[in-house]
Amino acid sequence: MKVSKDSKLKDIYSKPVGKDIIDKLSMQLGVSPKLLLNPVTGNLRLSFIERLSGKKSVRNFMTDFLEMVNSEPGVPFHGKSEIHEKWWKEAVFYQIYPSSFCDSDGDGEGDLKGILSKLDILKDLGVDALWLNPVYDSPWDDNGYDIRDYRKIHEKFGTMEDMGKLINEVHKRDMRIIMDLVVNHTSDEHEWFKKALSDKDSPYRDYYFIRPGKEGKEPNNWKSFFSGPAWKKVGEDEYAMHIFSEKQMDLNWDNEAVRKEVTDIVRFWMDKGVDGFRLDVINFISKKPGLPDGNETIGELINYTGLEHYYYGPNLHRYLRELKEKAFDPYGGFAVGETPGVGIEAGKLLTQEGRGELDLIFGFDHLETPGHTRMEDYVYDINYLKDYFIRLEEGMSGKDWISIFTDNHDNPRMISKIDHTGLYSDKLSKVILTMLLTLKGTPFIFQGQETGRKNADFKDIGDIRDIESLNLYKELTGKGKSSEEAFRVILSGTRDHARIPIAWNESENGGFTEGQPWIKQSMDYKDNNVEKQMKDPYSVWNWTKNLINLRKQDKTLIYGDVVFHNKDKKNWFSYERISGNSKYLIEMNLSNKMMRRPLNIPLDRIILSSEKNPERNIFRPYEVRISDLGQK
Numbered sequence: 231m232k233v234s235k236d237s238k239l240k241d242i243y244s245k246p247v248g249k250d251i252i253d254k255l256s257m258q259l260g261v262s263p264k265l266l267l268n269p270v271t272g273n274l275r276l277s278f279i280e281r282l283s284g285k286k287s288v289r290n291f292m293t294d295f296l297e298m299v300n301s302e303p304g305v306p307f308h309g310k311s312e313i314h315e316k317w318w319k320e321a322v323f324y325q326i327y328p329s330s331f332c333d334s335d336g337d338g339e340g341d342l343k344g345i346l347s348k349l350d351i352l353k354d355l356g357v358d359a360l361w362l363n364p365v366y367d368s369p370w371d372d373n374g375y376d377i378r379d380y381r382k383i384h385e386k387f388g389t390m391e392d393m394g395k396l397i398n399e400v401h402k403r404d405m406r407i408i409m410d411l412v413v414n415h416t417s418d419e420h421e422w423f424k425k426a427l428s429d430k431d432s433p434y435r436d437y438y439f440i441r442p443g444k445e446g447k448e449p450n451n452w453k454s455f456f457s458g459p460a461w462k463k464v465g466e467d468e469y470a471m472h473i474f475s476e477k478q479m480d481l482n483w484d485n486e487a488v489r490k491e492v493t494d495i496v497r498f499w500m501d502k503g504v505d506g507f508r509l510d511v512i513n514f515i516s517k518k519p520g521l522p523d524g525n526e527t528i529g530e531l532i533n534y535t536g537l538e539h540y541y542y543g544p545n546l547h548r549y550l551r552e553l554k555e556k557a558f559d560p561y562g563g564f565a566v567g568e569t570p571g572v573g574i575e576a577g578k579l580l581t582q583e584g585r586g587e588l589d590l591i592f593g594f595d596h597l598e599t600p601g602h603t604r605m606e607d608y609v610y611d612i613n614y615l616k617d618y619f620i621r622l623e624e625g626m627s628g629k630d631w632i633s634i635f636t637d638n639h640d641n642p643r644m645i646s647k648i649d650h651t652g653l654y655s656d657k658l659s660k661v662i663l664t665m666l667l668t669l670k671g672t673p674f675i676f677q678g679q680e681t682g683r684k685n686a687d688f689k690d691i692g693d694i695r696d697i698e699s700l701n702l703y704k705e706l707t708g709k710g711k712s713s714e715e716a717f718r719v720i721l722s723g724t725r726d727h728a729r730i731p732i733a734w735n736e737s738e739n740g741g742f743t744e745g746q747p748w749i750k751q752s753m754d755y756k757d758n759n760v761e762k763q764m765k766d767p768y769s770v771w772n773w774t775k776n777l778i779n780l781r782k783q784d785k786t787l788i789y790g791d792v793v794f795h796n797k798d799k800k801n802w803f804s805y806e807r808i809s810g811n812s813k814y815l816i817e818m819n820l821s822n823k824m825m826r827r828p829l830n831i832p833l834d835r836i837i838l839s840s841e842k843n844p845e846r847n848i849f850r851p852y853e854v855r856i857s858d859l860g861q862k
C-alpha cells in the first residue's frame with residue numbers, strides 16, 4: 231500500500247525507505263526513533279505536521295519524501311532462516327590502496343610487483359581476500375576512479391602480465407582478489423566519451439547524459455560531490471553530467487548498450503581469474519527519467535542537491551539483477567556494492583539472499599556521529615559506533631549478511647576521529663579491530679589499520695593531493711575564507727589521511743619507496759611500521775593476527791549468534807558469540823578512563839587480552855578482552 235499525506239508517521243516507518251529516512255532524521259535530531267513513534271506522535275498524520283510548520287519548504291520536502299518512500303514497493307525479509315555458508319562470509323578482507331602500498335621500482339608510487347612482494351606478509355597476518363582500488367588506465371584525476379580503458383593496467387602499476395601473475399600468486403596462497411568496478415562514470419578521456427562529443431550521430435552519445443541547457447544555464451540544479459554543478463559545458467548550450475569531478479562523466483544505464491558493455495568488462499576480468507568486484511557508487515546508476523531538479527530543502531540538508539533522484543533510482547534493482555545474472559553468476563563472482571546514502575532497510579533489499587542483486591554493501595551511516603560531517607573538526611563518539619553495530623546486528627535475519635568496516639580510502643582514520651590527542655591510538659586500534667573481527671559480518675581491514683596508523687601530519691595545502699580537497703579549498707578561499715581557515719577544514723576531513731604510504735620498516739619513508747613518495751609519509755611510521763610491530767607480541771599487528779587466528783579456530787566467531795550485554799551502559803561494549811557448546815565473551819572499555827567490569831568473569835577464561843596483566847574487575851582505558859566461556 232502506498233503512503234500519502236494522510237498516512238500516519240508509524241505507517242511511513244513501516245516502509246523500508248521510510249524507516250531509513252526517519253531513522254536518519256532522528257539520529258540527526260539526536261532523538262530516538264521510539265520518541266518519534268510513541269502512541270501520540272506515531273499516530274500523527276503527515277498533513278498535520280505539514281500544516282503545523284506552515285512552511286513551503288516543508289510542503290515541498292513532504293512531496294518528494296513520499297515519492298521516495300513509495301518508490302520502493304519491496305519489503306525485506308525479517309523472519310528466521312538458516313544461514314548458508316559462503317567463502318565471502320568467512321573471509322577477512324584487506325583493502326589495498328595500490329598507489330601507497332609498496333613501490334618496487336622507485337618511482338614514488340606503489341605498483342603490482344610491490345603488492346606481489348608483500349603477499350606472504352599478508353598471508354602471515356591471516357588475510358583471506360584482497361580488494362584493490364582501481365589500477366586501470368586513467369588520467370588520474372580522481373586517483374583512478376576516472377577510467378580511460380577498462381581493459382588496461384595503468385603503466386605506473388605495471389602490465390597485464392603483472393596483473394595475471396598477481397592473481398595467480400594470490401590464488402596459490404589460497405587467498406582471493408577482487409577489483410574495483412567503476413561504472414557509474416568513465417573518464418572524459420574514455421574513447422566512448424570522445425566519440426560521443428566528436429560526432430552528434432554517434433551511438434556513444436546516448437552512453438552519457440548530454441543535454442541542452444535551460445535558459446542559458448545547466449539542465450538542472452544537481453550538485454557535484456566535488457564542488458560546483460554536476461554539469462560541464464561541452465558545446466554551445468550543451469552539457470554533460472558528472473556527479474563527481476568534471477572529468478568523470480556519468481554513464482546512462484538506461485541504454486541497454488551501456489549495460490552490455492559493463493557486463494563484458496566484468497566478464498573480461500572474471501576470465502582473467504579475479505574473484506569478484508567492489509562496485510563503486512553502484513546505487514547511483516539509475517537516474518530518475520527526465521532528470522528533474524533536486525529538492526532544495528533536501529539539498530540544504532545534505533549538501534548534494536539532486537541526490538534523491540539517483541541514490542536509489544527507479545531501475546536500480548533491475549539493473550543489478552541483470553548484471554549479477556549475466557556477469558557474476560556464471561563465474562560465482564562476489565559483489566560488494568558501495569552504496570552511499572542507503573540505509574539499513576533498503577540495504578537489505580539490495581543484498582538479501584535470493585534477491586539476486588549484491589552479496590554485500592558498504593553503507594556509511596556510521597562513519598560520522600549524527601549531526602556532523604566529515605569536513606568538520608569534532609570528536610567522534612565511539613558509543614554511536616557501538617549503537618550502530620548493535621542496530622545492524624540485531625536487525626539481521628538468516629538471509630542477511632553485512633560488511634563491517636570503519637576505514638577506507640575515502641575517510642580520515644577512525645581512531646583519529648575518536649582520539650584527537652593520538653595518545654590512545656594503539657589501544658583504540660585494538661578496540662576497533664576487535665569489533666571488526668568478532669562481530670557477525672565480513673570484516674574489511676583498510677591498509678595501515680593493522681599497524682595502528684593515524685591521520686597524516688599534513689602541514690599545508692601543498693601536502694594535499696586529493697581532488698575533492700583541492701576543489702573544496704578553492705571553493706572556500708573563493709568565498710573569502712583565509713588560506714589557514716580553509717586548510718583547517720581540509721585537514722579535518724581530507725581523504726588523503728588514509729592515502730599516505732604504508733610503513734614497512736623504520737627506514738626513510740617507512741621503506742615504502744626508494745624514491746620520492748607521491749604523497750608525504752607521516753612521522754608515525756617510526757613506531758607504526760610492520761617490521762617493528764611483528765616483533766612485539768603486544769603490537770596492533772599481533773593483536774590483529776591473534777584475532778584472525780581465533781576466528782579460524784572454529785566458526786563461532788563467524789556464524790555464531792550475537793548476544794549483547796549491558797547495551798545501555800555508556801563506554802562499555804560487550805557481547806557473546808555462541809554456537810552450540812562454543813561461546814566467546816568479548817568485552818571492551820570504550821573510554822580513556824578506568825572502568826569497573828559489570829560481569830564477574832574469572833581471569834583464567836581470558837584467551838586474548840590487550841593488557842599484559844589484566845585485573846579481574848577493572849578495565850583500563852580502552853582495554854579489550856576475549857574470554858572462552860565454552861563447555862569443553
Ligand code: ISL
Pocket residue numbers: 372375412455474510511568570594597639640641
Ligand atoms: O560517503 C562517502 C564517504 O564517507 C562519500 O565520500 C562517498 O563514499 C564517495 O563520494 C563515493 O566514493 C567512491 O566514488 C568516488 C571516488 O572518488 C571514491 O574514491 C570512491 O570510493 C567517485 O568514483
